[in-house]
Amino acid sequence: MKTLKLFLSALVLSCAIFAQQPAQPAQSQHVVIHAGHMLDVKAGRMLDNVTVVIDGDKISSVSSGGGGSQSENQAGARVINLPNATLLPGLIDAHTHLTFDPNFGYQELGVSIPKEALIGAKNARITLEAGFTTVRNVGARGYTDIALRDAINEGMIPGPRIMASGPALSITGGHCDQNLLPYEWHAKSDGAADGVEGVQHKVREIIKYGADVIKVCATGGVLSKGDDPRASQYTLEEMKAIVADAHRLGRKVAAHAHGAQGIAWATEAGVDSIEHGSYIDDAGIALMKKNGTYLVPTLYLADWMRENAARIGLPAMYATKMKEVTAVSRQNIKKAFNAGVRIAFGTDAAVYPHGLNAHEFAVYVQIGMTPIQAIQTATVNAADLLGWSKIGSIENGNFADIIAVNGDPLKDVTLLQDPVMVMKGGTVYKQK
Numbered sequence: 001m002k003t004l005k006l007f008l009s010a011l012v013l014s015c016a017i018f019a020q021q022p023a024q025p026a027q028s029q030h031v032v033i034h035a036g037h038m039l040d041v042k043a044g045r046m047l048d049n050v051t052v053v054i055d056g057d058k059i060s061s062v063s064s065g066g067g068g069s070q071s072e073n074q075a076g077a078r079v080i081n082l083p084n085a086t087l088l089p090g091l092i093d094a095h096t097h098l099t100f101d102p103n104f105g106y107q108e109l110g111v112s113i114p115k116e117a118l119i120g121a122k123n124a125r126i127t128l129e130a131g132f133t134t135v136r137n138v139g140a141r142g143y144t145d146i147a148l149r150d151a152i153n154e155g156m157i158p159g160p161r162i163m164a165s166g167p168a169l170s171i172t173g174g175h176c177d178q179n180l181l182p183y184e185w186h187a188k189s190d191g192a193a194d195g196v197e198g199v200q201h202k203v204r205e206i207i208k209y210g211a212d213v214i215k216v217c218a219t220g221g222v223l224s225k226g227d228d229p230r231a232s233q234y235t236l237e238e239m240k241a242i243v244a245d246a247h248r249l250g251r252k253v254a255a256h257a258h259g260a261q262g263i264a265w266a267t268e269a270g271v272d273s274i275e276h277g278s279y280i281d282d283a284g285i286a287l288m289k290k291n292g293t294y295l296v297p298t299l300y301l302a303d304w305m306r307e308n309a310a311r312i313g314l315p316a317m318y319a320t321k322m323k324e325v326t327a328v329s330r331q332n333i334k335k336a337f338n339a340g341v342r343i344a345f346g347t348d349a350a351v352y353p354h355g356l357n358a359h360e361f362a363v364y365v366q367i368g369m370t371p372i373q374a375i376q377t378a379t380v381n382a383a384d385l386l387g388w389s390k391i392g393s394i395e396n397g398n399f400a401d402i403i404a405v406n407g408d409p410l411k412d413v414t415l416l417q418d419p420v421m422v423m424k425g426g427t428v429y430k431q432k
């Protein structure tokens with residue numbers, strides 16, 4: 001009893017200490033932004049002479065044509081003037097690995113779980129300052145992404161809003177299992193699980209430890225030893241079991257899938273998004289359209305790897321697969337987009353340095369999207385995929401996640417690579 005009392009008073013004390021911490025750094029109660037232009041991403045049109053008023057972490061009014069509101073004269077308001085800039089909603093990357101850096105093959109075995117969490121803290125700031133105010137993080141070791149999400153939400157470190165998956169489910173020996181060490185090390189990844197009962201248990205365990213979304217590796221991959229990106233890994237029955245449990249428990253499912261059969265099975269099982277989709281065929285395209293499944297292409301990494309694979313010493317066992325997959329992926333994704341498959345923006349940042357995420361936009365334009373369509377993948381579409389209704393557009397009641405670029409991003413999407421202002425939840429994290 002005495003021990004319990006001591007414990008309780010210690011708990012009360014620690015809660016009191018936490019209560020004194022500010023939820024956000026330098027939170028401004030009332031902010032008014034005057035900008036030359038604002039992109040209405042839903043309607044796809046540019047507005048001029050815009051005034052956006054922010055109260056706390058939300059947007060309270062948006063007006064254009066110089067008819068600004070009276071509230072800009074309110075006492076204590078912080079005024080931000082960006083006469084040459086275009087405002088856009090904070091960008092959303094639906095496929096990141098914030099806790100990983102480009103360490104490949106046997107290099108990665110030297111990274112501890114605590115180190116991985118610290119790498120995540122570094123990359124969270126870099127990603128936010130690059131204009132990405134929300135990410136869906138699909139795969140991390142040791143629940144480091146869950147800890148990272150919570151630390152950001154508690155105001156301990158700067159970073160984007162994170163929808164986090166924890167470890168990715170994988171068959172034993174699959175793309176998301178640890179296959180680098182020989183048998184006597186008995187190494188396996190946190191998300192390895194087989195059979196219907198095995199995957200049911202694993203989904204429940206991952207949700208128990210805090211996952212917002214379930215990531216499953218449906219086919220082989222590129223940056224893993226001994227597997228084939230074209231080969232399906234989980235069976236249709238296993239994937240149906242994963243999706244049924246995840247959906248029943250209120251979580252969406254993201255499926256890593258390169259091969260055509262894995263894409264089709266994951267889609268048939270009811271996953272919410274196909275990641276990569278490199279070998280998608282006509283049957284997969286038809287199924288994804290029918291089910292409204294999002295495709296999250298991760299295309300810029302091919303360009304980056306072409307220029308940097310030799311310099312960074314990408315192991316040969318990965319380099320060969322990288323060449324094969326990227327030789328066909330762009331054409332196939334283009335076909336899927338032209339056929340009307342819904343696209344949400346994703347990068348796989350970690351395969352290349354974090355902060356280069358916005359380079360993905362130019363590739364989307366190269367495969368045939370208009371600039372507004374490319375921007376919609378990272379705003380309205382990605383918000384819809386995540387199921388988060390208060391992000392992805394600048395309008396009353398939404399979180400004040402706003403970025404600014406100098407110039408017109410509808411003429412040049414590469415402007416998004418260099419935001420001059422980044423605000424998340426009413427707090428400015430970057431201003432040039």
Ligand SMILES: [Zn+2]
Pocket residue numbers: 095096097138139348
């Ligand atoms: Zn990935």
